[in-house]
Amino acid sequence: MKIKAPVTKNQRVDVTIADLTYQGMGVAKVDDFSLFVENALPGEQVTIQVTKVQKHYGFARVVSWQTTSPDRVADVDKTYRQTGIAPLQHLAYPAQLTFKQHQIEELFAKAHIDVTVDPTLGMANPTQYRNKAQVPVRMVKGQLETGIYRQHSHELIPLTDFYIQDPEIDKAIVKVRDLLRQFEIPAYDEINDKGVIRNVMVRRGYYSHEMMIVLISRQQKLPSQAQLVEEIHKEIPAATSIILNVNARRTNVIMGNVTRVLYGKPTIEDQLLGLTFAISARSFYQVNPQQTEKLYQMAIDKAGLTGNETVIDAYCGIGTISLALAKHTKQVYGVEIVPEAIEDAKVNAQKNHITNVEFAVNKAEDQMAQWQEAGVKPDVIVVDPPRKGLASSLIDSAAKMAPEKVVYVSCNPATLVRDVAHFQELGYAIDGAIQPVDQFPQTPHVESVTVLKRAK
Numbered sequence: 001m002k003i004k005a006p007v008t009k010n011q012r013v014d015v016t017i018a019d020l021t022y023q024g025m026g027v028a029k030v031d032d033f034s035l036f037v038e039n040a041l042p043g044e045q046v047t048i049q050v051t052k053v054q055k056h057y058g059f060a061r062v063v064s065w066q067t068t069s070p071d072r073v074a075d076v077d078k079t080y081r082q083t084g085i086a087p088l089q090h091l092a093y094p095a096q097l098t099f100k101q102h103q104i105e106e107l108f109a110k111a112h113i114d115v116t117v118d119p120t121l122g123m124a125n126p127t128q129y130r131n132k133a134q135v136p137v138r139m140v141k142g143q144l145e146t147g148i149y150r151q152h153s154h155e156l157i158p159l160t161d162f163y164i165q166d167p168e169i170d171k172a173i174v175k176v177r178d179l180l181r182q183f184e185i186p187a188y189d190e191i192n193d194k195g196v197i198r199n200v201m202v203r204r205g206y207y208s209h210e211m212m213i214v215l216i217s218r219q220q221k222l223p224s225q226a227q228l229v230e231e232i233h234k235e236i237p238a239a240t241s242i243i244l245n246v247n248a249r250r251t252n253v254i255m256g257n258v259t260r261v262l263y264g265k266p267t268i269e270d271q272l273l274g275l276t277f278a279i280s281a282r283s284f285y286q287v288n289p290q291q292t293e294k295l296y297q298m299a300i301d302k303a304g305l306t307g308n309e310t311v312i313d314a315y316c317g318i319g320t321i322s323l324a325l326a327k328h329t330k331q332v333y334g335v336e337i338v339p340e341a342i343e344d345a346k347v348n349a350q351k352n353h354i355t356n357v358e359f360a361v362n363k364a365e366d367q368m369a370q371w372q373e374a375g376v377k378p379d380v381i382v383v384d385p386p387r388k389g390l391a392s393s394l395i396d397s398a399a400k401m402a403p404e405k406v407v408y409v410s411c412n413p414a415t416l417v418r419d420v421a422h423f424q425e426l427g428y429a430i431d432g433a434i435q436p437v438d439q440f441p442q443t444p445h446v447e448s449v450t451v452l453k454r455a456k
């Protein structure tokens with residue numbers, strides 16, 4: 001049945017914002033037809049102008065506010081919202097934390113699963129927290145620029161202060177940008193698939209202050225490579241690792257498969273919970289180090305280890321959770337799909353003199369099936385998957401191994417709910433409250449820890 005939208009493009013309407021989507025957009029209803037409105041908060045009375053009408057919903061922008069929410073932060077820089085750096089910046093931080101808690105509650109309620117969600121653990125200073133930046137390099141108005149894309153586009157907005165990033169990283173990006181200009185290294189031209197330098201990635205150790213700079217190039221070698229590297233090293237002495245990554249493909253994936261050390265070490269080091277970790281360019285490492293310590297401690301506490309357990313850490317990255325758990329238990333098995341991350345994990349076990357861990361490079365779902373067939377009997381399984389959540393077969397294998405507990409570290413409550421429902425079908429139930437931890441302030445992303453316990 002064709003639904004006739006009650007509004008047309010460019011029409012102005014007075015509305016009260018009814019809700020906030022999980023992406024941070026205000027929701028206005030006109031005769032039950034939803035309009036998504038950027039920079040609008042629940043309760044606000046606004047005049048909106050319709051910008052797009054689709055079959056079942058539309059989009060609008062605020063023309064004027066008649067009333068504003070008590071949770072509104074005034075005078076925010078709209079670039080941070082438009083680029084997706086900080087889509088929730090206009091919402092006061094305590095309200096952001098409540099928004100995240102409610103998001104988990106709502107998603108479980110929709111699935112008819114009874115849960116308690118504790119208040120989100122936030123940060124004292126919820127800005128400048130990111131330890132990693134990946135910025136595109138493009139020509140804008142005839143000049144090489146670094147910045148960020150406008151949301152849902154490939155239009156580069158030049159930027160030097162990224163607001164949620166470690167300011168030392170922002171400064172390093174500007175220095176690299178200036179050197180790229182000085183050596184006249186051509187920026188990548190996406191439309192014609194020409195040019196050289198595509199992206200710059202910078203990662204900085206929160207405790208170590210070591211910095212890794214990765215130049216992502218379309219070519220095997222950069223023009224003036226030796227001089228450029230020498231100058232980067234001179235300008236940024238903290239850069240203990242300067243890397244070239246080659247990505248010659250026409251793709252939105254940032255890194256290619258070839259990684260070459262141009263200066264220093266292939267890894268930088270950082271510490272978490274008193275352990276030292278080597279991190280290579282292509283390995284995952286949590287972006288908010290202060291909150292990561294809280295998150296991991298929460299996962300360790302909730303695992304309730306006595307020292308005698310066998311634990312599986314699925315999606316283990318460079319072994320951060322595995323090694324933090326290893327100190328509290330008998331044996332840990334970790335699995336991860338990225339080979340470089342597992343190389344880091346093995347080095348990290350040695351660095352921290354930890355011998356009761358075994359790491360495997362594999363798809364977690366395949367490795368879990370192999371462990372199950374081999375008769376591994378974990379007492380606890382920790383999972384920390386990417387946003388798409390757990391493979392269904394992983395849950396089946398996990399349940400067959402009958403661990404007492406599953407500790408689920410999730411960065412996406414929607415897939416968490418789906419996976420919890422599957423575990424419930426296999427005899428597991430949520431134990432205690434779900435704990436959200438704010439890993440991504442100013443953004444709508446929600447991280448949490450949930451414990452599932454096997455029915456006796």
Ligand SMILES: C[S@@+](CC[C@H](N)C(=O)[O-])C[C@H]1O[C@@H](n2cnc3c(N)ncnc32)[C@H](O)[C@@H]1O
Pocket residue numbers: 284285286315316317318319320321335336337338341362363364365384385386411
């Ligand atoms: C959210 S990260 C967690 C990593 C680690 N636990 C940490 O806290 O640093 C998810 C990890 O899963 C890995 N991954 C993605 N798909 C996978 C799969 N099918 N099997 C195993 N690992 C996978 C990614 O490379 C990434 O390291």
